[in-house]
Structures are given as structure tokens and as C-alpha cells.
Amino acid sequence: MAQIVDRRLNGKNKSAVNRQKFLRRFRKQIKKSIENVIAERSVTDLDKGEKISIPKKDTSEPFFHHTQGGHRDMVHPGNKEFQTGDKIPRPQSGNSQGDGSEASDSGEGEDDFVFELSREEFLQFFFEDLELPNLVKTKLSTITETKKIRAGHTSEGNPTNINVVRSLTGAMGRRMALRGPYKKEIKSIESELEDLLKRHDESDQLIIDLRERITYLKKRIKKIPFIDSFDLRYDNRIDQPVPTTQAVMFCIMDVSGSMGREEKDIAKRFFMLLYLFLTRTYEKIQIIFISHHTIASEVDEETFFYSRETGGTVVSSALKLMSSIIQDRFPTNDWNIYAAQASDGDNWHNDSKICVDIMNNKIMPFVQYYSYIEITADRQQNLWEEYTGIGSNWDNFAMKKIEKISDIYPVFRKLFQKRDA
């Protein structure tokens, strides 16, 4: 008789270890493949798994085998018109035996080994070797977020939290304790009674009194309550503060006429990368979008990326707004503040000096990191020159120039590269 075993509930991830080993072994190739992916795909898709292809020759394992050449006899099925002695031209690089069965079974061609990374794995590779600068500052600061944890028992509480076992154990102890003196007395009276009975008979007054006393004491014992409100014990749960980390990310973008659709697209990708990156470190992230031309306003995402304004550019307006938002809503001991600014570098001439002033006094002391990207194919504009000064004063300020979409990832990597401590 056969045994039928249902193994479906057994672990299914037996290969997980092997898969990790595989990924580790080919990490270099995978990273390279990911870089290509970034260059070609839209950033909105980044938060998913990714199809990775690495050269097949890297993953193949060598073994001794024959190659074409020498003398070889073979049998094939399906003869149609061949007669013994027929000569056939040798097929060009024909599929000789050996790896014949490996014929391309996919559209990817035979030179690549293609597989999928899960979202987690993908992000892992994607942000490997990157770290958020100045993470320490508020990382450990506690927010008034609490979690209920067990903390022993109390004598008062909510009926639903009654701990039955604990309460009954207490009650039993109390009953034993209260019974003690009565039982002792009964015992001594009983021995006295025994003594008396040897000398007197039942009708003796002393004996009757003693018997009455025993009955009374027994009654008292019976009167001890089985359970008393005094016995009740409740499970106790107290609030324990949980350290949570949260961050706010400011996206500041120039939406003036000089920023075209393409520049905005580049900026958007940059912001998204930053967002993805922050989600790996912080549990909660708020994003504040500030768009500006001559005046700045806080907007929603849709407006931020798709509305078009015209007019000049006054960068300081956005910085002022950001500074006031920080003061109003994001106390720096509770929030990790990150900011990314994207612009084509164009600014109203006299404004750049004001910007530097605001940055130095009102923004840089409060933020964890401020990155500025200038999206322009031309020479740097005046804002760049002024900002260069800030960079030399503050460690947590970084700026880079981006010309085309494929620059984003490298620039991003450079901005957030792990620094030696």
C-alpha cells in the first residue's frame, strides 16, 4: 500500500539560499545590468522587480567536452530523400550535438542569461553602497508614538483583562490564611473536649458550650468568601514609547518658462530616486512640493510636475517658503529634513545673493542634506556660482549638473556615495 504524504505545507523556499548565493556571485554583472536598466526605463517603474540579463558565458560552468572536428558518425530521424552516398554541404556553424538541446527558447537570444529580481532584491542592488549622509542626528530621537506592552498585573482594571488563574490563586491563598486561626482553635477545643468527655458526660454544661463554640467556628469558616473583589488581578499593559524615524523631503523646482518638459522629467526622476532611497531608511516620509517662478507656492504632486507657468525666476521665494514651513510644521528635533532642488540655474540676477543668505542662515543648519541639481546642457548659470560657496561651507550640501536622463543615476550615486568615516 502506498503512503500518500501531503507536503504542500512544507517550506517552499528551499532554494532561497541558493538563489542568494547566485545573486552574490554575479553581483558585479547584476549591478551593471541595473545601471543599463536605469538609463532606459522610466523611474515610475523602479519600485518593482526587474528583469536582469547577464552574459550567459559568465554563468556557464566549464566541463570537458568535444568540440566540432575530427571524425563523427551520427544518426538522425526523418530522412526524406537522402540515398546512401549522398554528399551534403556542411551547415554553417550547425548545431552540433552537445548543446543542441539548449536551443534558444526565448526572445532574448542565447547570449544572455535572463532572470527576475524581486523588488526587495532590486532595491538592494540599486542602492547598494549608498548611504544617507548625516543620518545620525535625529535618527534616534523619539517621537510620541507608543506601543502597548505587557507589564505584570494590577489590582484594578478593565473586566476584560481579568487574569483568572492569577485571581483564583490569590483567592485560594487568602482563604487558607483566613481559615488558619479558626482551624487552630477548633483543633484545641476538640482535644479539650476529648479530655472532658473522659470525666464528664454529654449533658455537662462545659461540653455543650464547647460544642457550640465549634459549630460557631465552623460557621465562620464557611463564611469566608470564595472570591473577593480584593482577589481580582488584571493583566497590565503599559504604553512604551517606540522610537520611530520620520523624514520630510522637500522638492523644490523651478517651473518658470525656461524649464521645459524634458527638464522637468529629469527632475522628477531625480526626486523619485531620492524618495525611494529615503523609504529604505525611514518609516514615514512626507513630501512637500514647492514650485516657484517669481513667487513660490506649496502645491500637490500633479500641479508640481505638470503645470506650466511662465515668467521670471526668483529662487529665494522658494527658499523662504521652505524655511517658514520648517519652522511651522517640522520641528527639527523630530524630523529629518532632506531637500532636493532642481533648476536650470536661471535666476533673477540680484536674487542669487539673497538665496545664499537664506541658505546659510535659515536652511542649512536645519537640514540633514541638501542636494541641488542643475539641469542644463549649457554652461553653469549664476545660481551655480553662488551655490558653490555654500558647498564649501557646509558638509551636508551637494550639487551636481545633469545634462541628460542617463546622467541621473550616476549623479545620484555620486551624491549619496558612502563616505569613509
Add this chain to the structure above:
Amino acid sequence: MTAKSKIFQPISETSDWTFELIEKYHSEIERIAKNFGLSTYPVQLEIITAEQMMDAYSSVGMPVGYSHWTFGKEFVNTERNYKRGQMGLAYEIVINSDPCIAYLMEENSMPMQALVIAHAAYGHNSFFKNNYLFTTWTSADSIIDYLLFAKKYIADCETRYGEEAVENILDSCHALKNYGVDRYKRPPKLSLQEEQSKQQEREAYLQSQINELWRTIPEKEEPASDKKKFHYPSEPQENILYFIEKHAPLLEPWQREIVRIVRKIAQYFYPQRQTQVMNEGWATFWHYTILNQLYDEGLCTDGFMMEFLQSHTNVVSQPSFDSQYYSGINPYALGFNMMTDIRRICEKPTKEDYEWFPDIAGSDWQTSMDFAMRNFKDESFIGQYLSPKLIRDFKMFAITDDDKNRQIEVSAIHNNNGYQAVRSILSEQYNLGSNEPNIQVFNVDLKGDRSLTLRHTQHLRRPLDKSAYEVIKHVARLWGFDVKIQSIDENEKIVKTYECSPPKN
């Protein structure tokens, strides 16, 4: 309504399976198999999910195995193919163990489950139990234990010596695993307790032996002329991994044990590599015969049969050489047809059959097939039983591809003059001995630079693939000193030499 269907009710009408149904089908299949005289190990059917099937698939079908990236590679590959719906995920995996474990995938329909039970749990099972290669070379009762030992040992090594060091050794051993088998000598039985108790003993002993072999310092100054002809080993050794395990000068004891593990497992799979056509042919023949019997007895419905036949037909189809789907001869097709043909020769022999197969024509088919199953491997099986009728059915033709000629020549076709030639060429095609390059340990320069020389004896002037340059690096890593491979032709002349020095640490 026929008479028989009044007596027998079909076991099930729908294609959904339940545990009770599997049990019912199984007991019917078991009964039929017993009636046909199949002798098997006890059967254990395990229901698993598709993910688990992928896990099993990527670890060469074994339920436990040590971890290594190559299995991870297999896994991502299988997973991807499965997700793309390209692969009707192998619906059967069967393990040569006692009891014989066959996996049933939960996604399969009832007819497919019955097919797998008949194919794997009775077809393959009886082959494993009775074929001479399996009975001499593998120990069905202890393989799972040994794999557990191997898995634990390698995991321990990883914690103790680092994953990279272990991976390096395994990579090198894997490159040589086809050269880790004894072709002619039966290996000792495997057993878990013995393995564990002996392993430490072996470690100590081996190291002392190796120290002995390499203790050359005191007798350095000897007349060189005596040593000219001295060879170590005195006879060439075909089992390269075994030679390395026993004699490589620099390996640590744990590294030797890993070499041994890879070698043992390769040995276990060696019979499977030699009997693919027979094994699959036998299992396919029996699932076909058993399920047809089930149908004749009225135990399954027409729909059941349709689904089964459709799958069966796919499995045994043989595209012709000019088809885009052609990738060599399909072992299922060849095996199934040969098995069926043996039965035909026994039951309805023609004049031709009496001429070609005087021993079995007209004999009892069950006895004759049982004999064939027990005593052959692919190479000899084809050499013995490929009939002219089958050669005609497959329209087989033989070609000669010689690099001295500009063109390929058709040397034989399916006619009276060609049958013998086609048969012997096809048989040779399944000879692992001539398909794999013949490489043996030739010499170790004991008194000199300790270099190892392997000899590749060319078969019909066939050259080594350039992957030999990669493999030799692995050999050098294991050996620890220079390694040479010499390709020699029929006249013992060295035509090509590969050389490699071990990586510097």
C-alpha cells in the same frame, strides 16, 4: 452500454483530484502493475506545490542537497520559464530511493496524477529496483541519508572556513564531476552512520598518507636516470576526482571530504546518465500499458483517456532533423517505441523479426521485456534491440562528418544495407565512454615540480572544446601545483598541450 461497464464504474468523472481518488487510482494501478509482474520498491506519493516542484527541479530532483550557486542559477531559470508559461513544469520527479518517492504536483488534473503514478511510481521505480546498473552502482536505501550528511557537512564547512572557500572548492569539483566516477568498479555502500564515524578517522589517515607520499626531502640526491621511466600512478587513473582526493598535496582534510562528496553524488547519478532512453522508455511504456488497461476495465472515462493521450503523444513525439523543434533524438520517443516494438516482436513477429531476433520473436513478451530491462544500458540496449522496422518508422539515416572532407556524407539509410550500420552508429552515440573526452591521470612529477599531467586520448581525432582552458584552472586549484593536459592522437603523438599554474593566494 457494454457488459463490462456494468460491472465497473469509472473511479471518477471529473478531472479534479482528491486524496481519496488518488488512493483509489493508485490501488488500481498497483493491482494492474502487479498483474503485469512489475517488481518495485514500496511507493511513497508526495503532493507538492509548483514552487516546491521548482525547488526540487533545481536541485537535480533530490529532496535535499547542499547549497551552491549553481542550484540557485537553475532555480531562477526554472522560475522564469515557469512564469512565462513556457514550461509545462515537469510533472514528475521520482527519486531512486527505498521507498521510492514520487512527487505529484497539486496543479495537475486527476488524469495527469494517474499518469505520473503509473509512469514514475511504477515505471521508473521498477527500473531503479531491477536494472543492473542501478543495483550495482547505487544504494537506494541510503542515498537520502548521505545527502543529508553532505548538506550538513558543507554547511559546517561554510561556517568554519568561509563561504567563498567552500564555493571555490565546489566550483572546481563540479567542473570535474564527470571525471569522478568509477566506470568498472563498484563503489562501497553508503551509510550515514558509517560516513559520520569514518569521516574523522579518514581525515587523519589520509593526511598521514599524503605526507608519506610527498616526503621526498631526505632522498633528493639520487641518480636521475633511474627515475626517467618512473610513473606515478603506475597505471593511468580514470577517476580524476578520486586521484585528487587521495593525492593532491595541498588540500586540507575538509577540502578532501568535499571532493569526496561531489564524487559520491556524481557516482550516484552515473547510471541515470547511461540509461536515459531505456529508463524513460520503460516508464512511458508502462504508463501507456497500465492506463490502457485501466480504460479497458472501464475504470476511467473517455475524457480521462483523451487528456492522457494528448499528453502522452506530446511526450513521445519525434520531430525530424529538419524541423525547427529538432534537438536530437527524443529519448522518450525512442525508448517508448523500442519497448513497444519488443512487445510486438514477441506477440506478432514478422519474418524479418524471426531473422533479426530469433531469441525473442514469438516468446512471452513480459519475460523478454523484463530481461531487456534488467540487463542492458542505452548503448547495448540499442545495439541489441533496435529493429529494422523501427529504423524505417523513424526514417533514420546516418551521416559521416569528417573534417578532412568538405562535405558531409550520408553513410547509411533505412534500407537492407543500412540497418546494421544505423543501429551500431546509434548505439555508439549513447556510449558515454566515447562521447565524453577520454581524460586520465597520466603522471605526477613526484621528484620534481610536483606537476600533474592529464592525458586526453583523442577518439577519432575529436578535439577538446576550448572550455578545457577553464577546466584546467579548476584542476590546478585542486592540485595546488602546475597542471598539464596533453591531447594525444592514435599514434600517441602529442597534438596539443594545455598548461596552467595554480592561482596564487
